[in-house]
Amino acid sequence: MYRFVFTQLLSRIDPEDAHHLTVGALRLLSVTPVVKRLVHRRLAPRDPALRVQAFGVHFPGPFGLAAGFDKDAGCVEAMSALGFSHVEVGTITAHAQPGNARPRLFRLVKDRAIINRMGFNNAGASAAARALSRPRGVPAVVGVNIGKTKVVPEAEAVHDYVAGAKELAPLADYLVVNVSSPNTPGLRNLQAVELLRPLLQGVKEVADSTPRRTPLLVKIAPDLADDDVDAVADLALELGLDGIIATNTTISREGVSSTEPGGLSGRPLKARSLEVLRRLRARVGDRLVLVSVGGVENVDDVWERLLAGATLVQGYSALIYEGPLWAHRIHRGLSRRLRRHGVRDLREIIGRTAT
Template identity: 75%
Template sequence: MYRLLFAQVLRRFDAETVHHLTIRALRVLSLAPIVKRRLYNRLAPRDEALRIQAFGVHFPSPFGLAAGFDKDAACVEGLAAFGFGHVEVGTITAHAQPGNPRPRLFRLVSDRAIVNRMGFNNRGAAQAARRLRRPRSLPVVVGVNIGKTKVVPEELAVRDYATSAAKLAPLADYLVVNVSSPNTPGLRDLQSVERLRPLLEEVRRVAGRTPLLVKIAPDLADEDIDAVADLAVDLGLAGVIATNTTIGREGLSASEAAGAAEAGGLSGRPLKARSLEVLRRLRARVGDQVALVSVGGVEDVDDVWERLLAGATLVQGYTGMIYEGPLWAWRVNRGLSRRLRRHGYSSVREVVGRVGV
């Protein structure tokens, strides 16, 4: 049903307009207790075998929604009602900012991909904190992804991240330092270990007991991935999220040349191979010393299963929801439950890192 709706109607409208309408609908759902509870009871993961613990947090399923969808923590309960095991909100900056000029979000339908140059458009950490303080009627694991305010000079980036962390870490189940978006000038330069270490040290100090993760780009050289992995272990971080969008355009079809020519980060199916490659490299480097969260090109239960086998404790998706619709997480969780039973596992934890099973 959704695929027909997308093919005949939604794809004819501007991608960002559809996104904003979706957020508004989910926000209304978040405020409708009876409907929200009924959806949750029907779609949320219930299988005990799917439950998994990472960095001291209990997740009802390893499959969650990546940052970028709910930028302002506007509809976490609505998203949880549709079956996501966790919702990562953001990217949130210390100060509100409009992001880059529109148009800035483009579908590449033939490749099941999108290109975005949103530029961390959000209402700022204080507004997000007010929303996250509100009582919830549904259990939902919420991660908060923070980034650098665009107008803040790079030499003040540590202070800017720390400002966001101070407001948001106490309200988050885990906190993510995003230094890997290609849409904020100079941001990816912070991935160099020399600059990343003091940033993570200060954010960790401010975050206190809230688990801290770092999100990296797929475009890092292998030796830089190793360096970040070693840093994560050295600092005792809770985990690494791999990967963000790519500035590369490999593997795109000729029919999507116009969208591919747009500046910004590419996500979706074309990112699948590199994201998995980075995950495997991280697992080989750190083992189970830190949790690995895999994102990038995740479309279905086969992808989630492959990432778990490769060593991911948690798996996230975003672009897949655009092409698969609101029942996407429910279908993935149902598929995971069936696959666990078929292979004789009693817990998804038994699958993590079992390459070749």
């Protein structure tokens, strides 16, 4: 049914307009208590074998929604009700900003991919904090992804990230420092260890000072050289971070025909994202929580990432092509596969094929 709707309707609408329509519908679901609870009861993961604990947080399943979809924390309850085990909101900047000029979102239907150059368009940390402070009618695990305000110079990046963290860390189940989007000028420079260290130290100080101590992760790009992946992993261990999210979108256009500038996500990112995950697992073992994102489309992809050492897996781009039941189908497929393999606890398979 959804594929018919996508082909006949959604694919004919400007991608960003279609996104706004979808978010509007999800916001409506979020404020409709009875429907929201019924949907959650039907679609949210409930199999005890799927439960995961990571950095002290309990997740009802391993598969969550990556940052980029819910930029202003308005759809947390709806996406949790639809079956995502966690929802990572953002990227949120300390100050509101409109993002880059339109058009800035492009579907590559044949490639099962998306190109975006949104530029962290969001209403700012204060608005997101108000949204996250509202009572919830269904359980939800919420990660908050923070980034640099575009007009803030690189020399003031630490202060900018810290300002966002102060607003949002107390409201997050975990906090993510995003230094890997290709759509904010100079942002990826912050992945260099000499610049990343003071930034992470500043944000970690804030995260550690919240009443429950908010776990802190860093999100990296797939375009980092292998030596730089190792360097970030070593820094994360040195500073006592809780995990790494790998990976963000890529500036590579390998395997696709489009030369549109921006970050590419979806199927073409699959191989490199998995490669970075395996490299990180070899480097850090189980000392850090690894969250794998990039090119995840189905239960086979999620299973492969778990075997390779990811504790949690995220997706976003395939949601556009698979529809609202996507997360539910993946968790249902994982439950069946665990039973088929005689596994009673998901933790038994995490890292099984890692070398």
